[in-house]
Amino acid sequence: MTITTEKALEQDVVLKVDDLCVDFKTPDHGWTRIVDNVAFSVRKGETLGLVGESGSGKTVTSLAIMHLLARNARVSGSVVVNDRDLNALPEKQLDEVRGSEVAMIFQEPRRSLNPAFTVGDQVAEAVRRHRKCSRKDAWARAVELFDRVGIPEPAKRAHAYPHEFSGGMCQRVMLAMALSCDPDVLIADEPTTALDVTVQRQVLGLIHELQLELGLGVLLITHDLSVVAEVCDRAAVMYAGRIVEDAPILELFDNPGHPYTAGLLHAMPDPVRHAEKMGVIPGRVPPPHEFVESCRFAPRCPYAREECTSGYIPLSTVGTDHLVRCVRTDEISLEDAFYA
Amino acid sequence: MPDTTATAARTDTRQNTGDPALIIEGLTKSYPARRNLIGRVTETVDAVRGVSLEVRRGETLALVGESGAGKSTVGRLALRLIEPDAGTIKVLGEDITAMGRSDLRKVRGRATMIFQDPFKSLNPRAPIRYSIAEPMFSQGGYSAADRDKRVAALLDRVGLTAHHLDRYPYEMSGGQLQRVAIARALVTDPEIVVCDEPVAALDMSIRSHVVNLLRELQKERNLAYLFISHDMSLVRVIADRIAVMKRGEIIECNDAATLFADPTHEYSRTLLSAIPAAHPSLRTFRPAPAGRTVG
Amino acid sequence: MTTTVTNARSVKTLFSYTPGRTMKRLLQDRVGMFCLVGLTFLVLVGVVAQFWTPKDPAAQSLLNRLESPSSEYWLGTDAVGRDILSRLMVATGVDLAAAALAVGIGIVVGASLGLMAGYLGGLLDSVTSRVSDVLLSLPPLLFAVAIVGALGPSLTNAMIAIGVLLAPRFFRLVRVSTREIVNEDYVEAARSGGAGPIRIMTRHVAPNIISPLLIQISFGASVAIVAESGLSFLGLGVQPPTASWGSMVKEGFDNLAINGWTIIPSSVVIVVTILMLSLFGDSLRDAVGSQGGSKA
Numbered sequence: 040m041t042i043t044t045e046k047a048l049e050q051d052v053v054l055k056v057d058d059l060c061v062d063f064k065t066p067d068h069g070w071t072r073i074v075d076n077v078a079f080s081v082r083k084g085e086t087l088g089l090v091g092e093s094g095s096g097k098t099v100t101s102l103a104i105m106h107l108l109a110r111n112a113r114v115s116g117s118v119v120v121n122d123r124d125l126n127a128l129p130e131k132q133l134d135e136v137r138g139s140e141v142a143m144i145f146q147e148p149r150r151s152l153n154p155a156f157t158v159g160d161q162v163a164e165a166v167r168r169h170r171k172c173s174r175k176d177a178w179a180r181a182v183e184l185f186d187r188v189g190i191p192e193p194a195k196r197a198h199a200y201p202h203e204f205s206g207g208m209c210q211r212v213m214l215a216m217a218l219s220c221d222p223d224v225l226i227a228d229e230p231t232t233a234l235d236v237t238v239q240r241q242v243l244g245l246i247h248e249l250q251l252e253l254g255l256g257v258l259l260i261t262h263d264l265s266v267v268a269e270v271c272d273r274a275a276v277m278y279a280g281r282i283v284e285d286a287p288i289l290e291l292f293d294n295p296g297h298p299y300t301a302g303l304l305h306a307m308p309d310p311v312r313h314a315e316k317m318g319v320i321p322g323r324v325p326p327p328h329e330f331v332e333s334c335r336f337a338p339r340c341p342y343a344r345e346e347c348t349s350g351y352i353p354l355s356t357v358g359t360d361h362l363v364r365c366v367r368t369d370e371i372s373l374e375d376a377f378y379a
Numbered sequence: 380m381p382d383t384t385a386t387a388a389r390t391d392t393r394q395n396t397g398d399p400a401l402i403i404e405g406l407t408k409s410y411p412a413r414r415n416l417i418g419r420v421t422e423t424v425d426a427v428r429g430v431s432l433e434v435r436r437g438e439t440l441a442l443v444g445e446s447g448a449g450k451s452t453v454g455r456l457a458l459r460l461i462e463p464d465a466g467t468i469k470v471l472g473e474d475i476t477a478m479g480r481s482d483l484r485k486v487r488g489r490a491t492m493i494f495q496d497p498f499k500s501l502n503p504r505a506p507i508r509y510s511i512a513e514p515m516f517s518q519g520g521y522s523a524a525d526r527d528k529r530v531a532a533l534l535d536r537v538g539l540t541a542h543h544l545d546r547y548p549y550e551m552s553g554g555q556l557q558r559v560a561i562a563r564a565l566v567t568d569p570e571i572v573v574c575d576e577p578v579a580a581l582d583m584s585i586r587s588h589v590v591n592l593l594r595e596l597q598k599e600r601n602l603a604y605l606f607i608s609h610d611m612s613l614v615r616v617i618a619d620r621i622a623v624m625k626r627g628e629i630i631e632c633n634d635a636a637t638l639f640a641d642p643t644h645e646y647s648r649t650l651l652s653a654i655p656a657a658h659p660s661l662r663t664f665r666p667a668p669a670g671r672t673v674g
Numbered sequence: 675m676t677t678t679v680t681n682a683r684s685v686k687t688l689f690s691y692t693p694g695r696t697m698k699r700l701l702q703d704r705v706g707m708f709c710l711v712g713l714t715f716l717v718l719v720g721v722v723a724q725f726w727t728p729k730d731p732a733a734q735s736l737l738n739r740l741e742s743p744s745s746e747y748w749l750g751t752d753a754v755g756r757d758i759l760s761r762l763m764v765a766t767g768v769d770l771a772a773a774a775l776a777v778g779i780g781i782v783v784g785a786s787l788g789l790m791a792g793y794l795g796g797l798l799d800s801v802t803s804r805v806s807d808v809l810l811s812l813p814p815l816l817f818a819v820a821i822v823g824a825l826g827p828s829l830t831n832a833m834i835a836i837g838v839l840l841a842p843r844f845f846r847l848v849r850v851s852t853r854e855i856v857n858e859d860y861v862e863a864a865r866s867g868g869a870g871p872i873r874i875m876t877r878h879v880a881p882n883i884i885s886p887l888l889i890q891i892s893f894g895a896s897v898a899i900v901a902e903s904g905l906s907f908l909g910l911g912v913q914p915p916t917a918s919w920g921s922m923v924k925e926g927f928d929n930l931a932i933n934g935w936t937i938i939p940s941s942v943v944i945v946v947t948i949l950m951l952s953l954f955g956d957s958l959r960d961a962v963g964s965q966g967g968s969k970a
Contacts, residue, residue: 265612266655269664316594492866518868
């Protein structure tokens, strides 16, 4: 079941997720599986993009990794960070790992910051949480971090409140907080979706720099393939709770194996190809209580045949490091898939 | 250059774009930023400063810029959903800047708007049937049979079926709801539609549906679109002309192809260069990982 | 998904503004449903009491004063020998009707002013808001006593007083909700279609404030009942020989030394009714959940 069985032995895997399943108890449908046996790994210094639209389960996956889900969620599988399975840890030890080894930044940075405290206070608090040090030292570290994430006049700005910052600046503050204890893994959930294009570029650039400097493993969750193209080394595509493709970045863009990936790629606006009409994937993402065991994309897939709907389809290897969940991937050419 | 060819091809298939459907001149709007103790305004924020533009029938003018630039405000001013502080607005030849309420209501049938988030722009307590038909009720002059006919026809045109009529927004998806919003915007046969980020709240794979629909409708009905968006890559594909806004002002307005090929203003250049790469080989942060290619 | 819609459709006809999902959730809430049944039972008792009670509630029997429950008088007798059970039944009708009246006044005055203040803003808004603030700052029961004192003790006047008491709360809720809704995109969309203020208030604002309003009503009814009891206890509400829960508590209280039982039936009914109203209000709030109340 695991994707990188050989790679698991490699020393530089900082985050390895295996057989991760998340079930939610909903008032209308009882226990429903939202995330279905998801597995991937992130290496030191590498950025893995987790790509999916709403309903794919990508955000739930990231929250499950960080153990931030509510009590009506059931998580199984393993989440190994630096050789420790987070799913097997008691709550108290989890608190230690969260923030110091794995850190997370979220989509709307302003909402993640407490409006009642200065940004300096909040980052200093994060520092003190995981390191025993005095208030003064924690504050100094906060200012140092602000400088590193490119906030101008860091010593002065540390006294400011979140509402005085723009979205992009808030995201930098979040990054400072996330990095305050030198984590090995950074999970970024749609960090730039709410930001303008120019600010997005700055924030992505910053994440990239920090990764190079600190050797972080980054899990970048996004629905935007162009963001993936810009900063990711690998990408895993999620659809309806499952990983349907996992490949190195060039391979994914040049040689997608799964029709859904091709659909997403061809949906990116292209002035030449889309001059008259844009590529369309018909149908819609099924809600979790309608998930089937066989291919969940089949109802929307122009290549679907009987073998696609008859039983469970596992991930298969189609190239170096390239996994695809499609029985027909060798038979079909996806160059013109969902063109227009 | 493939870009200009594509735009040229698009120009050919456009119908006669004749009269301007919307002309705004010197539009200004400011909001109070600070009030003193007795409530008098001491400081203002200039949301829109002396904006002028023109949208012709059958064309799409994209209004782009970053958040806070004032694009949405311009869109709302153009339909007088907000009152301008100064400037003139001419819709389909009529000056609506100081028009009385009942006259303005008649104009509302000819110039409509599509909003960004379909879940927010449709009343959650009203069935789809009512939401689409409401403009006809508001303006009056449509018989019941008329209304039913139009609603049915538009529902069909946007790709929904009759059994959606009695549904409520929470039972439908974002893509479907935006199509309902489009149906509502067209139910009174407008000639100009202001689209305020109509696909920003939708998933990638759904956007194409909605964009295609909008384009088809434009061709069929010779509609003028004022297309407000912050998504430059989308705008590049669908806009005929582009106006770039920054801090309440239009700093550049040009043909789409020309703007992308050779932006005049510094800010336009910054905006364009910030568009993320469409392919890893085009990225600017670092070279795409070598050695991990086709197996 | 489709089965949910079909089930809800039949109930939709009862509540034309509430889509099926809220109703379904409400029906599944056992506590809430139990309370609703209980409250309905009380209403029925009150209605039935107009036509029939086990014994004549006004019939005095000085031989059987202040008796504990017996086979003849199921809940005992009061200070002048009247059957407590019969009086309680009549009192139920009186109290519930009074609460309804008080809440009704509160809504009519509060909600209508709130709607206008929220929609129109300006001077009207400022003035009514300040008045509401002042009323809210007065201690409720004292204020009610003052009004009744001015108007004269009677149940109707007590209810008017309580209605005035409740009005600012409804005003505040409706005003805030109206302001929020008026800023929603769908109201702007309606305006862009040419909708005028009337259409907006009736078609967009009103349906969307019904849910929070219903919740406030159930709590308002609790307040009304407690207030009535208090006023009647002080002799400022119901006048003898009419029975109300509050006056029965007073009678029981006055005669505590002789028979401690007589205070119990009316007190218990008050407590249980308030509890059921509150729990039902909670259930309503849960059922409405993220659909109506919050901005989730």
